[in-house]
Amino acid sequence: MTAAELVVDGVVLTAGARRLVEDVSLTARPGEVIGLVGPNGSGKSSLLRAVYRVLRPAAGQVRVDGADTWSLPARRLARTVAAVVQETGADIDLTVREVVAMGRTPHKRLLSGDTAEDAAVIASALTAVDAVGLADRSFGLLSGGERQRVLIARALAQRPALLVLDEPTNHLDIRHQLDVLGALRRLTATVLVALHDLNLAAYYCDRLYVLCEGRVTASGPPAEILTPRLLAEVYGVASEVVLHPRTGAPQVTFLPGSRPTS
Structure with missing residues (x-):
C-alpha cells in the first residue's frame, strides 16, 4: 500500500440553487491523516463525496497524485481511493469475510478466485478492526458498530493509496473507536476523515480543516487551531x-x- 497526494482546489459543490461547499481548498500530503471537523451541515460529507467521486464539483478540481479524479478510469480510481460512508444498508446477504473480500475486487480479474495474497490481506484487515471473530457471521445480522468495523475492514482490504472516511467512529464503543483510529494512524496510505469528536481528531490527525457553512474557517495542526x-x-x-x-x-x-x- 502506497500513499497518494490529495489536492482539493477551489471546489464548489451545489444542490440545485443551494451551495453546499464554497471555494474549498485542501491538501493532504502522502501518508498524512487529515481531519475534517465542523458542525452539522458545514459541508464535510459533501466535500468527501466530491473526493471519492460521487458528487461532481460545479467548479474546481479534486486531484490525486496530480490526476483529476473525474478523468480516471473507474478501475484505476478503485485501486487508488477507498471510501467508508455513513449511508450503508444492512441488507447484504453475505458473510463478513465475503464482504471484506469485496475490497479485493479492483485488484482481480473478472471471476478469478481468491489467492493466498488475498486471503492474507483479508485476514489482516479483519484483525485491524478486531473482527476476526465475526468472519463467518452474516453481515445483515450484525449490530451497527460491528457493521461499521467490517466496512472499514473492506476499505483496508482494498489497499488504497487514499482512504476517505465519513464519521467512521459512529456506532463504535470507546475501545473500538481507539482501535480503528489507531489502525488508520498506522497505515502508509493518506487518510482524509471527517470526525465529530474533537479530542479524537486532535490526537490522531496531523492537521485539521475546520468547515463552517461550506467554507474552510481554519486549518493547521490541532494545537494551533483548536x-x-x-x-x-x-x-x-x-x-x-x-x-x-x-x-x-x-x-x-x-x-x-x-x-x-x-
Whole structure:
C-alpha cells in the first residue's frame, strides 16, 4: 500500500440553487491523516463525496497524485481511493469475510478466485478492526458498530493509496473507536476523515480543516487551531483547551450552560 497526494482546489459543490461547499481548498500530503471537523451541515460529507467521486464539483478540481479524479478510469480510481460512508444498508446477504473480500475486487480479474495474497490481506484487515471473530457471521445480522468495523475492514482490504472516511467512529464503543483510529494512524496510505469528536481528531490527525457553512474557517495542526475563540465562532459554545499532560495533544472541554465571551 502506497500513499497518494490529495489536492482539493477551489471546489464548489451545489444542490440545485443551494451551495453546499464554497471555494474549498485542501491538501493532504502522502501518508498524512487529515481531519475534517465542523458542525452539522458545514459541508464535510459533501466535500468527501466530491473526493471519492460521487458528487461532481460545479467548479474546481479534486486531484490525486496530480490526476483529476473525474478523468480516471473507474478501475484505476478503485485501486487508488477507498471510501467508508455513513449511508450503508444492512441488507447484504453475505458473510463478513465475503464482504471484506469485496475490497479485493479492483485488484482481480473478472471471476478469478481468491489467492493466498488475498486471503492474507483479508485476514489482516479483519484483525485491524478486531473482527476476526465475526468472519463467518452474516453481515445483515450484525449490530451497527460491528457493521461499521467490517466496512472499514473492506476499505483496508482494498489497499488504497487514499482512504476517505465519513464519521467512521459512529456506532463504535470507546475501545473500538481507539482501535480503528489507531489502525488508520498506522497505515502508509493518506487518510482524509471527517470526525465529530474533537479530542479524537486532535490526537490522531496531523492537521485539521475546520468547515463552517461550506467554507474552510481554519486549518493547521490541532494545537494551533483548536482554541476557545475558534470553537466559540464555529460551534457557538464556551470551552477550555489544554494540552494533555501525557499525550501532548490539545484536549477540549466544553462548558455546558456557558456562553462564549468575546
